[in-house]
Amino acid sequence: MIEIKDLRKKFDETEVLKGISTTFETGKVNLIIGQSGSGKTVFLKSLLNVYEPTSGGILFDGRDITQMKREEKQILRAEIGTVFQGSALFDSMTVEENIMFPLDMFTNLTFREKKRRVFDVMGRVHLDKAGRKFPAEISGGMQKRVAIARAIVNNPKYLFCDEPNSGLDPYTANVIDDLLVDITKEYKTTTIINTHDMNSVMTIGEKIVYLRLGIKEWEGNKDNVITARNKNLIDFVYSSELFKELREYFLTNDKTSIENIVTNPKTDEN
Numbered sequence: 357m358i359e360i361k362d363l364r365k366k367f368d369e370t371e372v373l374k375g376i377s378t379t380f381e382t383g384k385v386n387l388i389i390g391q392s393g394s395g396k397t398v399f400l401k402s403l404l405n406v407y408e409p410t411s412g413g414i415l416f417d418g419r420d421i422t423q424m425k426r427e428e429k430q431i432l433r434a435e436i437g438t439v440f441q442g443s444a445l446f447d448s449m450t451v452e453e454n455i456m457f458p459l460d461m462f463t464n465l466t467f468r469e470k471k472r473r474v475f476d477v478m479g480r481v482h483l484d485k486a487g488r489k490f491p492a493e494i495s496g497g498m499q500k501r502v503a504i505a506r507a508i509v510n511n512p513k514y515l516f517c518d519e520p521n522s523g524l525d526p527y528t529a530n531v532i533d534d535l536l537v538d539i540t541k542e543y544k545t546t547t548i549i550n551t552h553d554m555n556s557v558m559t560i561g562e563k564i565v566y567l568r569l570g571i572k573e574w575e576g577n578k579d580n581v582i583t584a585r586n587k588n589l590i591d592f593v594y595s596s597e598l599f600k601e602l603r604e605y606f607l608t609n610d611k612t613s614i615e616n617i618v619t620n621p622k623t624d625e626n
C-alpha cells in the first residue's frame with residue numbers, strides 16, 4: 357500500500373502539486389488521469405523521489421520515502437519496477453540483456469540464476485523467442501512487453517507505469533492492459549499507471565485519481581466514473597462522442613458494468 361499525505365511540489369515559485377492525499381492499495385491497479393499539464397508526471401516522479409517533494413509524506417507500506425536516508429532509499433528502489441514512456445530500452449542491448457539489467461543493478465545473483473529469472477519473465481510476457489533480438493528489431497507492443505518484463509524481473513512490490521499504452525493500436529493497448537492487471541494480481545503489486553487512455557479508465561481502473569491543476573479533483577473506480585457528477589471529470593472523460601453515448605446508455609438502460617459495454621457492445625442481434 358502507498359499512502360500519500362498532503363504532497364506538494366514547487367519548482368521555484370510555481371506550485372505544481374498542491375497538497376495531494378490519497379491511498380493506493382496492494383494488489384490493485386490505480387490510474388492517474390488528467391489533462392496535459394495537470395501534474396501526473398511530476399506526481400509519479402515525486403513518488404519515485406526523482407523529484408524531491410517540497411512537503412508531505414509518501415509511505416510505502418508505512419515507510420516514508422521523504423524521511424529516508426540514502427541507503428534506505430536504495431533498498432526501496434529495488435522493490436519498485438518502472439515502465440517509462442517510450443519503453444526506455446537500451447538500444448545496444450538485446451532483449452535478454454535489457455531484462456537482466458535490474459538484476460545486475462540490484463542483486464548479487466549468479467549469472468545462471470539471473471538467466472533463469474529472465475527466461476521466466478520472458479515466458480510470462482510471451483516473449484520466449486525474442487531474447488537475442490535488439491529493440492529496433494521488434495514491434496512497439498513487444499518493446500512494451502520487454503519493458504514490463506524488465507520491471508517485474510526483480511519481483512517488485514510496487515509497479516509504476518507512465519503512459520504504457522502510448523503509441524499502441526487499440527488491440528495491442530488492451531493486451532498490455534490485461535498483462536498489467538494479471539501481473540498486479542499475480543505479484544500482488546501496488547500498481548500506479550499514468551494514462552490518457554479512456555479505454556483503460558473504463559476497463560482496468562480499480563482506483564482512479566483525477567488530477568486537475570495540481571489538485572486531486574476526484575477519485576473513484578471505473579464504475580463510479582459513469583455516475584460521477586463532477587463536471588470537470590465528465591468534460592475530461594467524456595470528451596469523445598462515443599464515451600458520451602456509452603454514458604447515456606449506461607445511465608438510461610441498465611446498471612451493467614461499463615466494462616461489459618466496452619468489451620461486449622450490444623448489437624441488434626444480442
Ligand SMILES: Nc1ncnc2c1ncn2[C@@H]1O[C@H](COP(=O)(O)OP(=O)(O)OP(=O)(O)O)[C@@H](O)[C@H]1O
Binds near residue numbers: 390396398
Ligand atoms: N522539471 C520541471 N521544472 C519546472 N516545471 C516543471 C518541471 N516538470 C514539470 N513542470 C511543470 O509542471 C506542470 C505539470 O507537468 P506534468 O509533466 O506533470 O504534466 P502531465 O499531467 O504529466 O502532462 P502530460 O499529460 O502532457 O504528460 C507543467 O506546467 C510543467 O511545465
